[in-house]
Amino acid sequence: MKKQIVICMGSSCFSRGNDRNLEIIESFLAEHQMQDQVDLRGSRCEERCDRGPILKIDEKIFTHANQADILKILRDNLFTEE
């Protein structure tokens, strides 16, 4: 089943780092040729601005998803199933 990544594009998360995180995610998917296995979409404010930037992968919600963490989050959550 395809993984679902939802990145909050609300103004708070966007300015807190999801603008750059989106670029990192897109590069990661391209580098690993995973674009067909992952649905990536943006969402409006997830009403957790104080804990942003917010990223969701399937049912998991990641708060304070900063650039230092994002690659680890992607690796840990996209490579779990064969």
Ligand code: FES
């Ligand atoms: S802008 Fe992302 S939770 Fe509000």
